[in-house]
Amino acid sequence: MNVRLYLWQRGTAAIMVPMILVHLAVIFYAMDRPLTAEQILSRTQGSFAWGLFYGMFVLLASIHASIGIRNVLSEWGKLKSGTAAGVSTVFGAALIVLGLRAVAAVVLPAGMLP
């Protein structure tokens, strides 16, 4: 891992520290309240704050995960540096697309969804 990737890896991790605590709090909050999908969406749709929070979380987690996967592919998978970089970039891009789509599905008002 070069210095630039190391800094991205540690930087995204540090920024995600409070976000993971919030995410765990949400999980444990939901644990006590078995909500239907309609009840969940009524709380999240139209919320700019949750959209911004989880949109940022998706971006940071995708970058962090793709760098981690790149390390695993080159150190354990013995892939060449360029191949590992290519695979992990595609993986990271797919995570961003799927993640932002999920955030949009949960946060955007029903009328704005395709």
Added chain:
Amino acid sequence: MSATWRAYRRNILWNAALIHRLSGIGLAVFLPLHFLVLGLAIEGAGKLDGLLTLAQMPGVKLAEAGLIFLLVVHFLGGLRLLAIENLRWFGGQKWIAISLAVVSGSIAFFFLIHVL
């Protein structure tokens, strides 16, 4: 293979690094599925409700507790790494690593007995 070849595998901090990596791989495998399930809300609450019903199965709850463990153990292990790299060195790393693993397991167990 000599006995010393594998001796490092009994080292607590080597195992902490291994758990950090394996939990990271587990989370990376889970994330796309998590996003796909949440993305079902695009097709309406009914689709998402179908999967929420599945989540009531004991096996799924057990898997959820496993994911909580992966998330917490990766998070706490990452915090230890950030502290080592950015703060003044402090001793007791082996005990800290063990404690973090125990805390992670306890949180996942608490989640499991609460949802079962």
